Amino acid sequence: MQAEPLGTPAPTVTVRRRRLRVGRVLFVAGTLAVLAVAGFTARALANLPSVAAMPQPTAGRSVIYDISGKAITAVGGGVNLQPVALSAVPLNVQHAFVAAEDRSFYQNQGFDIRGLVRAAWADLRGLPLQGGSTITQQLAKNLYLSPADTVERKIREFVLGLELAHTYTKAQIMQEYLNVIYMGDGAYGVQAAAKDYFGKPVSQVDLAQAALLAAINPAPSAYDPRVHPKTALALRNQVLGEMAQQGYVTAAQAKAAEAEPLNLAPRPVTVDAANNYPDPWFVDAVVEQLENVDHLTPQQVVDGGLRIYTTLDPAAQAAANKAVAQLANDGPAFAMNQSHPIQTGEAVIDPATGDVLALVGGRTHPTALAYDRATQAERQPGSSIKPFVDYTPALLHGLTAGTVVDDALHTYRIPGSPPYTPTDDNPPYYGLTTLTEALRRSVNTIAVQVLNRIGVQTGVAIAQKMGLPLTAKDEHLSVALGGTVDCCTPLDMADAYATLANGGYHVTPRLITKVLAPDGSVVVNNPVKKVRVIPANVAFVMTTMLETVTNPQPNIGWDVLTGPNDSNWGTGYDATVHDNVPGWPTAGKSGTTNSNEDAWFVDYTPKMVAADWLGYDQPRPFPGLYGGVYAGPVVRDTLAGALAGQKPVPFPQPAGVVQSRIDIKAAPWTVALPGPNTPPQDVRTEWFVAGTQPTQPSTNWVRCGGRVYLQRSNDGTAWAQAMAALVHTANWQSLIPLDMSQAGCGGTKPVVAATPPLVTPPAATASASAPPPPPATTSATAPATGSATPSATAAAGPTPGCSAGANGGTVCQVVVAAGSPVQPATLQVTVGQPVILTVTSLSGTHRIVIPSLNVDVAVAPGQTSTISLSIQKPGDYPLDDLSSPSSSAAVIVASQ
Numbered sequence: 001m002q003a004e005p006l007g008t009p010a011p012t013v014t015v016r017r018r019r020l021r022v023g024r025v026l027f028v029a030g031t032l033a034v035l036a037v038a039g040f041t042a043r044a045l046a047n048l049p050s051v052a053a054m055p056q057p058t059a060g061r062s063v064i065y066d067i068s069g070k071a072i073t074a075v076g077g078g079v080n081l082q083p084v085a086l087s088a089v090p091l092n093v094q095h096a097f098v099a100a101e102d103r104s105f106y107q108n109q110g111f112d113i114r115g116l117v118r119a120a121w122a123d124l125r126g127l128p129l130q131g132g133s134t135i136t137q138q139l140a141k142n143l144y145l146s147p148a149d150t151v152e153r154k155i156r157e158f159v160l161g162l163e164l165a166h167t168y169t170k171a172q173i174m175q176e177y178l179n180v181i182y183m184g185d186g187a188y189g190v191q192a193a194a195k196d197y198f199g200k201p202v203s204q205v206d207l208a209q210a211a212l213l214a215a216i217n218p219a220p221s222a223y224d225p226r227v228h229p230k231t232a233l234a235l236r237n238q239v240l241g242e243m244a245q246q247g248y249v250t251a252a253q254a255k256a257a258e259a260e261p262l263n264l265a266p267r268p269v270t271v272d273a274a275n276n277y278p279d280p281w282f283v284d285a286v287v288e289q290l291e292n293v294d295h296l297t298p299q300q301v302v303d304g305g306l307r308i309y310t311t312l313d314p315a316a317q318a319a320a321n322k323a324v325a326q327l328a329n330d331g332p333a334f335a336m337n338q339s340h341p342i343q344t345g346e347a348v349i350d351p352a353t354g355d356v357l358a359l360v361g362g363r364t365h366p367t368a369l370a371y372d373r374a375t376q377a378e379r380q381p382g383s384s385i386k387p388f389v390d391y392t393p394a395l396l397h398g399l400t401a402g403t404v405v406d407d408a409l410h411t412y413r414i415p416g417s418p419p420y421t422p423t424d425d426n427p428p429y430y431g432l433t434t435l436t437e438a439l440r441r442s443v444n445t446i447a448v449q450v451l452n453r454i455g456v457q458t459g460v461a462i463a464q465k466m467g468l469p470l471t472a473k474d475e476h477l478s479v480a481l482g483g484t485v486d487c488c489t490p491l492d493m494a495d496a497y498a499t500l501a502n503g504g505y506h507v508t509p510r511l512i513t514k515v516l517a518p519d520g521s522v523v524v525n526n527p528v529k530k531v532r533v534i535p536a537n538v539a540f541v542m543t544t545m546l547e548t549v550t551n552p553q554p555n556i557g558w559d560v561l562t563g564p565n566d567s568n569w570g571t572g573y574d575a576t577v578h579d580n581v582p583g584w585p586t587a588g589k590s591g592t593t594n595s596n597e598d599a600w601f602v603d604y605t606p607k608m609v610a611a612d613w614l615g616y617d618q619p620r621p622f623p624g625l626y627g628g629v630y631a632g633p634v635v636r637d638t639l640a641g642a643l644a645g646q647k648p649v650p651f652p653q654p655a656g657v658v659q660s661r662i663d664i665k666a667a668p669w670t671v672a673l674p675g676p677n678t679p680p681q682d683v684r685t686e687w688f689v690a691g692t693q694p695t696q697p698s699t700n701w702v703r704c705g706g707r708v709y710l711q712r713s714n715d716g717t718a719w720a721q722a723m724a725a726l727v728h729t730a731n732w733q734s735l736i737p738l739d740m741s742q743a744g745c746g747g748t749k750p751v752v753a754a755t756p757p758l759v760t761p762p763a764a765t766a767s768a769s770a771p772p773p774p775p776a777t778t779s780a781t782a783p784a785t786g787s788a789t790p791s792a793t794a795a796a797g798p799t800p801g802c803s804a805g806a807n808g809g810t811v812c813q814v815v816v817a818a819g820s821p822v823q824p825a826t827l828q829v830t831v832g833q834p835v836i837l838t839v840t841s842l843s844g845t846h847r848i849v850i851p852s853l854n855v856d857v858a859v860a861p862g863q864t865s866t867i868s869l870s871i872q873k874p875g876d877y878p879l880d881d882l883s884s885p886s887s888s889a890a891v892i893v894a895s896q
Helices: 022-045 091-101 113-124 135-144 151-167 170-180 190-198 207-216 229-245 251-258 280-292 298-303 314-329 382-396 435-440 444-454 456-465 477-481 490-501 536-550 627-643 721-725
Strands: 063-065 071-074 307-310 343-349 356-360 404-407 431-434 505-507 512-516 522-525 530-532 587-592 598-604 609-615 657-663 683-689 701-704 707-710 791-795 802-804 810-817 826-830 834-843 846-850 855-859 864-870 875-878 888-895
Touching (some): 091 207, 135 298, 170 190, 229 251, 280 512, 382 444, 456 477, 490 536, 490 598, 609 627, 834 846, 834 855
Antiparallel strands (some): 505 530, 657 683, 802 810, 834 888
């Protein structure tokens, strides 16, 4: 090759870009798309069932098992399926279904392009969804496919519809379709539906009734004419209009039928023998889940030979059934011979796993797959929602169980909304009240103040994490009191309370653990699903607050307004009046909506949660229907029966919680230690998340002229009128809400010395071997007021002031002079050993109170009282002596 001479310019190189061939790209893309669609379609059409013979019921019934693996029943034993020949079905019934579901049925070949386009166009325009499937395709789905709304299922449905249309006549398809469609209330087919809804065979239904059957077919639960009569009536008239438009009836006939009422037959209140299968509410719920959640076909569920393992606990289910049956003893209003009786729904959950242990969907089970109030009745929860929307969010955002809020009327003015002034159920208002006491008494004004302070969206978001299906529609201030839109069912409420019972984990409720095919292969696998949503210490503190609802509390602070016979019980009084759940710690909450339309109670132990709702299916007032009065005993008896024979255990105490004594009348939105002027009846012990307990004493009480005065609310909020009556009758103090200037003290505050907190963070919780015996009783005279507060701390070994007793126990003697310091301040006893408390009055009458051990005994001058106790776990047990300041007593605490 000849070399270029030096200095010769380099040749110019021209680079040509190849033009993009759009046609080729489109061809390649189209080919790939076709191949992808072809591959997807091939998968969808793989293993299509044969339509040579329509499926018939077989002997291969599926079997449902309980939580221990014991067989409950074969599926389908109670299905209301009554096949009928097409010749017995009036033309009006056939034409109603054609007009409503598939107007081209008699002309099409199993599919309707215009119907598909019409449904797609409605979807694009944002109109309510319309079905594009023909009657033939719906039959294909019912016989061979799952109800899952997927593209793959639609393809299979389309092809099977073509095959059915090619194989069978229109009459055969129509007959089979009208016999297998699910019509609600457990009825399959138009014959069973006509008998259920109208009390007569399908051959006797009139035009209006025929249209109603077609109207409720697309969504039998949502359109149930007994539960949603207005919706069902509107849809029935819409079908009549379609029938007239398509020429099946005249306009005059349609108009006359539209004027008819629904004419429904009463739902039977006795269980039909054909539907009398074991645990029917639970079995129904399992079948519903398999078909609607796990997307098995009814044919698979009934005749697939499946082994269906569930979470049903026979003991819990039997206890729930019995507790609900007891409602018949609650007076004439609860009789079942009324046209619309009071109904109920109850759900029981294991909080550790989310296992649904029992379901009761109504007071009778009239038919298979009947309306289930435990899982389907969405009713406003009233105050039972407060732990989730109000108080747990409060604990997560800096407030505490001992935070004080002023119970008084407030009006909230929100732009675009009318003024909102929540009221309490039974005024007078309590004035300064802790969050625990506000929850215990279900004080509405404080719940709304708390939610307003932390933010509505914050409260709703936390409640959602804990299991309540709230939505943006619930983000308004009245949700603090249970003003919800589409919430809640008893199962929802049990689910949410389980989050507190298990220490802060939300566990998804489950009815089914697994489903096995006849060959042993797994059809459904449903493991436990749990996620931590709140800290364990917050859940524990919330539980201690809810324990005050279901257990009696000391008569302190607030009883001056309501009287001593009422103040030691929360809204769960009726749920606990008969021993509660023997030996078990319980926590819970009542709920009652406006006009007493809905009554709730939810109660839980460390092992079980039960939620019950009471009300009418069509909401209407029932004066006196309170959650604690009627729903409370249902859950109490359910838990007592379900847990009978099991060893009680305490609520686990996590790390990061402490106890502290507080002044229950501290300044609003503060929590404070008792100050030197705090009266003894205004001192309480509360649990706190570590780090949130009070460190400063209360200054809301001042002494002037030998009397103690409670100052007005420091935030300027006006006291309720009833607070003017807040006067303790003891001669050494008056708790009168006056300004200091009115008391002649010039408005000055005394210097208050710091008081060390009484905080005991136990490291472990001892299991109780037996419940504590009831306290001894003695004749008592009315006690005077005063205080001295030694405390017994369950630990090991004596401390200064105590000496060794017999058998390794300890003996401590304390001389109590009311109003004077007590030494030693802490007494040591041994966990699990009997404790003997001996009180001798040296002068005056003494009333000795240990609130946390339910001890309340009066001792007359010169008398002695001996009480046997059993302390089962480490902790601080304050002892109060409510006596006059001049009296004294000797108290001996001994563990043997």
